[in-house]
Structures are given as structure tokens and as C-alpha cells.
Amino acid sequence: MLRKAIAGCAVQAPWRMIASRPSTTTASSAVDSILLRSLRDHYQEVAKMTPPPKVSPPSPFTIVKGALENNGPVLKRSYGHEEINLYVMRLTQHYDDDDVIDQLFLHVDVSKPGQKDSMQFLCGLYPDALGIHSVSLRPKLEAGGSLQDPSKYNGPVFGDLDERMRDEFHSYIEERGINSDLFQFLQAWLYVKENRNLMRWFRSVGLFVTDQKSTKGA
Template sequence: MLRKAIAGCAVHQPWRMIASRSSTTASSAVDSILLRSLRDHYQEVAKMTPPPKVSPPSPFTIVKGALESSGPVLMRSYGHEEINLYVMRLAQHYDDDDVIDQLFLHVDVSKPGQKNSLQFLCGLYPDALGIHSVSMRPKLQSDGFLAVPSKYSGPVFGDLDERMRDEFHSYIEERGINSHLFPFLQAWLYVKENRNLMRWFRSVGQFVKGA
């Protein structure tokens, strides 16, 4: 009886079964095209020549596992202070045929026994460093992530008088925060961004395949 019912549906409403098969076939074709594109782009990124290996300026050292996390990239000690640096690409523009990067640098200066740390948000260029803001914020969490402040953290940096702004620049320059960091951080970001892109192509491909 069930077979007769199915057969009857196929006779009287054949378009439903045909449409289902057509939809499945089209979906499979679309998936295959997307998977091929993901694979091709993955291989293209994998073949890219990385920039020459650059070491961070002494005495900064690379934080273990930095390429796989969103935590600090570099750290150093300065007397009894601990300094951690975070970085991301802020902008990229062109001057004639040259690509010029502007990096966004977050500097965290902490001291033992103090709940807050002094934090600087800076723009880093190949030949200069500019401070965007200075604030007092809770110390780094144990996982390396920055805590969101719950209280007033400081004035707009541009509202400070020129002398104080210059003194803050001298403060971080004394601790090695300057344009000499740019070559390493630029190369490090290239490697990190390529790894993230390859990981994205791979994970999307695995999802589409249902793996």
C-alpha cells in the first residue's frame, strides 16, 4: 500500500520529486565550486614568500604563543616595571608605488603591588610614533587580555599642554617604545595575518564539506 501511495504521488505530482533532485544537484555543484575556490586561495596564500625574519629590538622578547592568541606580542622588564606590547594593523596607504603601514600599538606598563597599570594607545610608523591616549586601567588579566575600565581613565591626550605631551613621549621612549619596533611588528603581523587567513580558508572548507 505504501509503495502504491508513493508511486501515485510520483505520477500525479512528478514535479516535486524532480525539483528536489535538481535542488540537491545544484547545491552540490555550488559546494564543489566554493570548495575549489577555498582550496585554490589557501594554496595561493601558503605559497606567499614571508618577509625576512626580523628580531625584536633588545631587550624586548616575544611572548610565547602570541601568534595564536589576541594577547601581548612583546614584553620586557624596565627596573621593577613590566611592559607588554599589543599590536594591530591600523591603516595601509600608498605613497607613489610604496605601501606604507600604520600600526596601532597598545603599551601596558605595570608595577608590582599596584592594581592599575599605565596604558598608552599609539600610532606606530616606520619613522615615528605618536601617542593617541594615556590612561590608568586595571592590570592585565591572567590570560593576557586587557580589562575594560569601569571608571574614568584619563583626559583626551590632545587636551594636555604641549610640554606634558612631550614628557609622556620621553617616558615611553626611555622604555624603548619607538619606531625601531616597526620592522619586527610589521613582519610579525604579516605572518599572523597569513596564518589566520589560511586557518579561515581551512575551517570554512571543513564546514562546507561537513567534516
């Protein structure tokens, strides 16, 4: 009975059946508009955020040109005949007795001329301390990129080394200026970079939704 009633309505007034089901194109356009509005609002909200005060890196480190636009090193310096590059990876927060503790993951690359490998440290950088997570010898980044040979032995777990050796490695990088004095600059720098990346992401997604090509460097 119900099927016959629906069929009868379709025959007598087909326009009513069509009107009750919006076209896919119309629905898609409405969804796109809502998404674009949200992307625009969030873009404007991020754009209004007040950046942290401008901070200079501790001497003798200098900012690598174009660091904000790529995933390369942030700071560099020379130490004797060594070249030292610093990469900041991300900011995390954890809690200790209800206090929020900020931590930066720092990649330190120490290279020497004529050496095919560089000594690389992965560190946790805090406002008042620095801790080493790992130490390894790997191909120089300019020669081997960020790839590593999975068959190559990169060294023991840092925590398995005896305390004296761990202390000596800390002294080694501290002698080269790798310490908590870097935290304030790198924290501010990372904030600016992540802010730019977020704005770029909102804009790029909006251009994709509207089927427009992003301009170079946007």
C-alpha cells in the same frame, strides 16, 4: 489557455517537468563543490606567499611564547621593577602626496608589582616615528582581562593636554624602548600572523562546508 497547456504537458510527460527542475540536494552539492574549489585555490595561493625576512625584535624585548596563536602580547621586557607588554593591533595604510604610509596600532601596557592598575598607551607606530593617541590607567590585564569599567574615568583626551605634558609622556615611553625601532619587527610579525589566520580561516570554512570537525590547533 497557457495553464491548460502546461497541465497537459505534466500529465502526458511528467518526467520532463521533473527533469527541468534539479533537486535541491544536487544544486547544493554543486554550489558546495564550487566554493570548496575556490577555498582550496585561495588557501594554496596564500601558502605560496613569500614571507618577509626574519627580523629579531630590538633588545631587550623578547617575543612572548605562543603570541602567533592568540591575541595576547607580542613582546615583553622588564624596566627596573616594571613589566612592559606590547600588543600590536593591525596595519593600516594611508596616502600622503601619493606616498603610501604604513601605520601599526600599538597597545603598550606598563605595570608595577602591588599596583592594581597599569598605565596603558594606545599609539600609532610608523617606520620613522611614534605618536600617542591616548593614555589611561586601567585594571591590569592579567587580573581584569581586556574588560574595562565604563564608569571609571580613564583620563583626558591626549590632544587636549598641553604640549609640554604630551612631550613628557613621549619621553616616558621612549625611555622604555617604545619607538620606531620596533616597526620593522612588528610589521613582519603581523604579516606572518595574518597569513596564518587567513590560511586557518580558509581551511576551517572548508571543513565546515564538508561537515568535518577541525583538528585541535589547525
